Amino acid sequence: MATQATGFRPEQIRNLVLLGHAGSGKTTLAEAILHRCGAITRMGSVEAHTTTADYEPEAHAHGVSTASTLLFATSDGCELNMIDTPGSPELVGHALVALPAVELALVVVNAAAGIELGTRRLFHAAREAGLACLVVVNKIDLAPANLPQLVRDLRESLGRELHCINLPCKGGTDVIDCFDEAAGDADFGSVAEEHRAMLESAIEIDDAALERYLAGEAIDLATLRADLVEAMNRGHVVPIVFTAAKSEVGIDDLVHVLVNEAPSPVTARPRRLVRDGEIVEVACDPEAPLLGHVFKIATDPYLGKLAMIRLLQGKLDSKTPFVYGDEKRAHDAGHVLKIEGRDHPSMDSVAYAGDIVAVAKLDNLRVDTIIHAPGTPDSLAPIRPRYPHAMSALAIEPKSKGDEVKMLSAVQRLCEEDPTLACAHDPETHELVLSGLGELHLRVALEKLENRFRIAAVARRPRVAFRETITQRAEGHYRLKKQTGGAGQFAEVFLRIEPLPRGSGFEFASEVFGGAIPTQFIPACEKGVLDALAAGQLGGYPVEDVRVVVHDGKSHAVDSKDIAFRSAAKLAFRDAFARARPMLLEPIVTLDITTPEAHVGDVTADLKTRRGRVLGVDTLTSGTAAIHAQIPLAELRDYSGALRGLTSGAGAFVTEPSHYDFVPPAVQRRLTSDHATPGTD
Numbered sequence: 001m002a003t004q005a006t007g008f009r010p011e012q013i014r015n016l017v018l019l020g021h022a023g024s025g026k027t028t029l030a031e032a033i034l035h036r037c038g039a040i041t042r043m044g045s046v047e048a049h050t051t052t053a054d055y056e057p058e059a060h061a062h063g064v065s066t067a068s069t070l071l072f073a074t075s076d077g078c079e080l081n082m083i084d085t086p087g088s089p090e091l092v093g094h095a096l097v098a099l100p101a102v103e104l105a106l107v108v109v110n111a112a113a114g115i116e117l118g119t120r121r122l123f124h125a126a127r128e129a130g131l132a133c134l135v136v137v138n139k140i141d142l143a144p145a146n147l148p149q150l151v152r153d154l155r156e157s158l159g160r161e162l163h164c165i166n167l168p169c170k171g172g173t174d175v176i177d178c179f180d181e182a183a184g185d186a187d188f189g190s191v192a193e194e195h196r197a198m199l200e201s202a203i204e205i206d207d208a209a210l211e212r213y214l215a216g217e218a219i220d221l222a223t224l225r226a227d228l229v230e231a232m233n234r235g236h237v238v239p240i241v242f243t244a245a246k247s248e249v250g251i252d253d254l255v256h257v258l259v260n261e262a263p264s265p266v267t268a269r270p271r272r273l274v275r276d277g278e279i280v281e282v283a284c285d286p287e288a289p290l291l292g293h294v295f296k297i298a299t300d301p302y303l304g305k306l307a308m309i310r311l312l313q314g315k316l317d318s319k320t321p322f323v324y325g326d327e328k329r330a331h332d333a334g335h336v337l338k339i340e341g342r343d344h345p346s347m348d349s350v351a352y353a354g355d356i357v358a359v360a361k362l363d364n365l366r367v368d369t370i371i372h373a374p375g376t377p378d379s380l381a382p383i384r385p386r387y388p389h390a391m392s393a394l395a396i397e398p399k400s401k402g403d404e405v406k407m408l409s410a411v412q413r414l415c416e417e418d419p420t421l422a423c424a425h426d427p428e429t430h431e432l433v434l435s436g437l438g439e440l441h442l443r444v445a446l447e448k449l450e451n452r453f454r455i456a457a458v459a460r461r462p463r464v465a466f467r468e469t470i471t472q473r474a475e476g477h478y479r480l481k482k483q484t485g486g487a488g489q490f491a492e493v494f495l496r497i498e499p500l501p502r503g504s505g506f507e508f509a510s511e512v513f514g515g516a517i518p519t520q521f522i523p524a525c526e527k528g529v530l531d532a533l534a535a536g537q538l539g540g541y542p543v544e545d546v547r548v549v550v551h552d553g554k555s556h557a558v559d560s561k562d563i564a565f566r567s568a569a570k571l572a573f574r575d576a577f578a579r580a581r582p583m584l585l586e587p588i589v590t591l592d593i594t595t596p597e598a599h600v601g602d603v604t605a606d607l608k609t610r611r612g613r614v615l616g617v618d619t620l621t622s623g624t625a626a627i628h629a630q631i632p633l634a635e636l637r638d639y640s641g642a643l644r645g646l647t648s649g650a651g652a653f654v655t656e657p658s659h660y661d662f663v664p665p666a667v668q669r670r671l672t673s674d675h676a677t678p679g680t681d
């Protein structure tokens with residue numbers, strides 16, 4: 001690798017994340033920047049699996065980025081720290097973790113495809129995280145004729161404050177700067193006009209400069225640059241640049257913009273953290289005590305756990321002591337690393353506030369750990385981005401028996417790396433359930449288990465956690481009598497069961513008079529009822545929303561024991577349950593779908609076939625609709641694939657658990673035969 005891992009002062013650092021819809025060209029753009037900056041000697045390609053960012057086997061298998069990757073390059077005395085992220089909506093967790101680490105988002109748009117769902121969504125996520133944004137219109141070689149309309153669409157869709165900081169020229173084989181320059185020939189638009197519009201928007205935030213400008217004075221470049229950076233920080237201006245990453249068109253100009261016109265950790269807004277519920281702003285000061293935010297965890301085959309840290313304040317080298325969490329013992333970094341895809345050169349000097357570095361082998365570091373100098377307050381916490389909820393799930397087990405513990409720790413490691421991936425043991429179904437944002441997300445997780453941890457897992461659809469309940473009052477009775485030579489068993493229980501409102505759970509009462517069942521056996525009766533509730537008779541699912549009243553019985557002075565009453569109560573409950581018109585309950589989730597407006601009819605018609613109930617449809621700007629619905633969880637299986645099919649790949653959805661509801665009898669038979677009962681396979 002050509003790049004030296006040297007510590008740069010904060011004002012020389014530019015931290016950026018590449019965001020954008022799948023396939024817009026982020027990984028190729030990052031590769032082109034590395035190449036033009038001399039960090040790599042040959043430019044790799046996504047097709048040949050030779051890019052620096054997409055180095056993992058899962059990325060090669062799917063032809064898309066499957067994790068966020070750190071990269072760095074230097075240009076003109078500046079360090080560019082870049083984070084390439086996956087554009088697939090199911091892998092968005094990897095993109096969101098990167099936001100707190102940087103000042104600037106490059107929102108990459110595919111010129112041939114126009115504005116896509118991911119463009120809008122990620123642009124807004126970056127703005128919400130307080131980042132300055134730069135729109136990169138990439139693949140200009142593919143659709144030169146579309147560009148003027150695309151610029152109009154971008155302004156319409158993302159905001160009027162979008163200004164071209166350069167324009168394509170020489171038939172899309174080059175770009176011409178419109179910021180430093182005020183004249184020249186572009187393929188479309190006017191360099192002079194873009195220059196004027198950018199200048200007037202940028203100085204709007206600077207009263208003194210605006211006054212001078214209105215009085216006819218020229219604005220010097222240094223003032224204009226400082227004003228542009230501040231205008232970008234405030235979201236007042238979003239520059240647009242044009243590139244054809246694959247043929248490295250516009251890359252030098254983009255790097256020039258990053259070095260000269262983009263915020264550094266010093267000129268960006270101060271970082272925001274939380275202390276005791278209050279927002280605290282942290283200015284990037286390398287002379288202050290050390291403060292760093294672990295924003296990402298990764299696993300390296302040789303070094304093990306790698307914690308990626310955004311240094312917020314102070315300096316870090318291999319000997320700098322720091323503490324974190326409840327641990328009062330000071331650690332040191334061992335080696336401070338820079339990350340370049342799969343490589344991690346050690347830094348040959350101190351790392352300053354504002355830089356992004358990594359440390360290895362500190363197993364207790366987690367995403368969102370704050371490291372700090374010993375003796376400084378430890379109550380700071382980061383503001384977490386809003387992550388979408390997991391909605392697809394797989395029940396997994398290792399192919400080789402005996403690998404259970406190894407698999408669990410590997411899965412936990414994967415979940416640490418990706419906040420949208422979760423794993424939990426389901427006590428009702430006794431399955432280890434891995435949940436994520438969709439099929440691709442879960443498939444990639446299973447591939448990582450195999451490629452990285454050498455664990456082959458078998459996965460199947462997890463069972464839906466049905467419940468059972470009753471719909472009418474019923475009486476139950478059981479008389480237990482066993483006399484087999486020695487000590488006998490005797491208990492007789494009469495009870496009544498009644499339905500309770502949804503969500504009430506279970507109530508137990510005794511109305512036994514005159515000691516028909518001696519008081520000391522009543523707790524045994526309740527235990528017996530609880531045994532029966534654990535597995536109902538419809539499908540073995542837990543029974544809920546029922547009140548049980550034991551009201552009569554008989555005992556025997558010698559043969560009545562706890563165990564006898566426990567069994568008798570359980571069987572009396574079952575006797576009553578069968579007569580109380582039992583029904584199956586199923587989990588219902590709320591479902592929020594976004595889709596291009598043209599597909600709303602198809603999507604809602606499909607929801608009806610899945611027993612979904614549409615609660616409302618809102619039309620958003622630029623032809624996107626949001627559908628709000630409720631639907632049984634059992635009907636959502638394979639939904640991400642179905643929605644993709646219905647919306648030409650543009651639809652996306654999120655779910656949230658809502659409540660339990662009755663399963664219609666006609667459906668009950670199908671569902672219980674589809675989903676094996678717990679404990680069987």
Ligand SMILES: Nc1nc2c(ncn2[C@@H]2O[C@H](COP(=O)(O)OP(=O)(O)OP(=O)(O)O)[C@@H](O)[C@H]2O)c(=O)[nH]1
Nearest residue numbers: 022023024025026027028064065087139244245246
């Ligand atoms: N013609 C042309 N093709 C490009 C350009 N940039 C990227 N591509 C191609 O577009 C495809 C997608 O590029 P990637 O760099 O993988 O896109 P990405 O945004 O990283 O995709 P995800 O990681 O899936 O989100 C690849 O086949 C690239 O070779 C470009 O400027 N022009």
Ligand SMILES: [Mg+2]
Nearest residue numbers: 026027064065
């Ligand atoms: Mg990529």
